[in-house]
Structure formats: structure tokens, C-alpha cells
Amino acid sequence: MELEKLLGDVQGLSYAYFAAPKNREVTPLIVSNYPSRWLKAYKNANYHLIDPIIHHGLKSCAPFAWSDALQACGNDKGLELFRRSSQYRICFGATFTLHDAGGMFSSLSLCDSGQQADFERRMADQQGQIQMALIRFHGRLLSLRTVDELFPESQNGPLSARELGVLKLVMMGKVYREIALMCAISERTVKFHMSNISEKLQVCNAKQAVYEAQRQGIL
Structure with missing residues (x-):
């Protein structure tokens, strides 16, 4: 996949690209290699509405560790959602964000089931490459489709x-x-x-x- 190619040396990690227009109640675009059962449950239940990672990302312009988002989360449902995701070995990770000029929010989350210290060191060493992968993939999507085509229900907003x-x-x-x-x-x-x-x-x-x-x- 194109996103995996852009990630280059960061391949091998679990990833999730999320995109949606701000201030619109639409079904978000999610591109991920997370376990299919978890992705299906996440999408069907609209878990993005309570996801502490997404909520933190909407307020952040800089990359952040999931632990920061969980510490700032005051929503019991969000914390329970995160505990549920750990059953699929989605336990600790980092998220990179992009707020574009067209009112779109997108994020790229990466996680690893290995050693947390090794993962954090890897994120610190390759954060520039990961941020550029997010920018390029987001730009590529918008060059192929308009926002209204990507999120047709947003036209009813x-x-x-x-x-x-x-x-x-x-x-x-x-x-x-x-x-x-x-x-x-x-x-x-x-x-x-x-x-x-x-x-x-x-x-x-x-x-x-x-x-x-x-x-x-x-x-």
C-alpha cells in the first residue's frame, strides 16, 4: 500500500491513518493494518467519538505519546475503549497530527507490541520521516478526491x-x-x-x- 511505502523504514509497526473534516458528523476515513475484528468493531460503534487519542489529536499540533492522551483523558468511556483495544495488542504508541488549511484533521498513529522503550526511541529518531509520510499521504488522497467525494455525507452538514x-x-x-x-x-x-x-x-x-x-x- 502507498502509506506503507511512504513509511519506509518504519514498516513493521501497526498503523492507523484517520481523517475527517472538523466540525462535521461524518464517517471518518480510516486506513489501517490493525486486526480486522477490532477495526470492524471500531467503525460500527463509531468509537472515534470517544477515542482519547483522536480527542487529544484534535487539540494537538505536535506528535504525542498515547500515555499523554490517556493522562489528559477525563472520560471513563474513552479509557475503557483503550483497555478494550489492548486485547488486540494495541497498548502503547504515538500519534502524529495534521490540521490542513481546508478544515481537515488527519492523524497517523503507530504502535508496537514489543518493548515500549525501544518503540519510543524509534519514534524519536524517525519522527521527521513519519510526519512527512502523513503529509504526503494526506496530500495524495486530496489530489485524487475532493473532500465532498471522500465524505459525501458532509454535504448534509x-x-x-x-x-x-x-x-x-x-x-x-x-x-x-x-x-x-x-x-x-x-x-x-x-x-x-x-x-x-x-x-x-x-x-x-x-x-x-x-x-x-x-x-x-x-x-
């Missing part, structure tokens, strides 16, 4: 990817003419998007839409 992009530019102080040029669409289309945004957020104008989107955590 508060805002589509295009609407979110337009609203971000409004938040930056861009006028409709500038937004049209930057997005390669007509000014009329920009106004159409803003009308839909205002309707979805139940506000009257662009300024209120920005405020409401920030209040809801969309921006």
Missing part, C-alpha cells in the same frame, strides 16, 4: 466545503468581487452561496453568518 471556503474569505474581510476571483466563480455565485449560508445558519447577513459560524465552532 451545516455548510458544504465550498460554502465554508466562501465564508472563511468573508471572515478575512474579502469583498464578493475578490472572493469571486479567488474561487474562480462569478460574483453572482458568491452571493448565491452567501444566501444559502445565511439560510442554513438562520441569520440575515454575512457579518451575522461569520459570528454564528464561529459560535457553533464551524469556523
Whole structure:
């Protein structure tokens, strides 16, 4: 697989790539060589919603050890989930994160059932290579599919990817003419998007839409 090729010398470890748009209730994209029974249970039960590793990753820009995430976890369900994963020899590991400009969150988790000290030393020695593997794999996915294609149900969320992009530019102080040029669409289309945004957020104008989107955590 392409991810395994990108990992190069780090091959041999168990890995899990996770990606999802922020502030969207969608089924995440998971690419992993974890035991199939655990992956099936994880996906079917939407365990990502209580996973302490994912929760910690959403707030972190730097790589972290799973022990750090567990120490910060105040959710009994999350801790129980982690205890359950240990039955599949998913016990200790490290996670690398990526928060891209399009509002996507992705992470690459690596774990080993061997000696923890050896694993931590390996992560420290190869953290640059692992972070670049995550960046390149994430970029490769987005070069092949749009966010809406990867997460079709996200189109039923508060805002589509295009609407979110337009609203971000409004938040930056861009006028409709500038937004049209930057997005390669007509000014009329920009106004159409803003009308839909205002309707979805139940506000009257662009300024209120920005405020409401920030209040809801969309921006």
C-alpha cells in the first residue's frame, strides 16, 4: 500500500491513518493494518467519538505519546475503549497530527507490541520521516478526491466545503468581487452561496453568518 511505502523504514509497526473534516458528523476515513475484528468493531460503534487519542489529536499540533492522551483523558468511556483495544495488542504508541488549511484533521498513529522503550526511541529518531509520510499521504488522497467525494455525507452538514471556503474569505474581510476571483466563480455565485449560508445558519447577513459560524465552532 502507498502509506506503507511512504513509511519506509518504519514498516513493521501497526498503523492507523484517520481523517475527517472538523466540525462535521461524518464517517471518518480510516486506513489501517490493525486486526480486522477490532477495526470492524471500531467503525460500527463509531468509537472515534470517544477515542482519547483522536480527542487529544484534535487539540494537538505536535506528535504525542498515547500515555499523554490517556493522562489528559477525563472520560471513563474513552479509557475503557483503550483497555478494550489492548486485547488486540494495541497498548502503547504515538500519534502524529495534521490540521490542513481546508478544515481537515488527519492523524497517523503507530504502535508496537514489543518493548515500549525501544518503540519510543524509534519514534524519536524517525519522527521527521513519519510526519512527512502523513503529509504526503494526506496530500495524495486530496489530489485524487475532493473532500465532498471522500465524505459525501458532509454535504448534509451545516455548510458544504465550498460554502465554508466562501465564508472563511468573508471572515478575512474579502469583498464578493475578490472572493469571486479567488474561487474562480462569478460574483453572482458568491452571493448565491452567501444566501444559502445565511439560510442554513438562520441569520440575515454575512457579518451575522461569520459570528454564528464561529459560535457553533464551524469556523
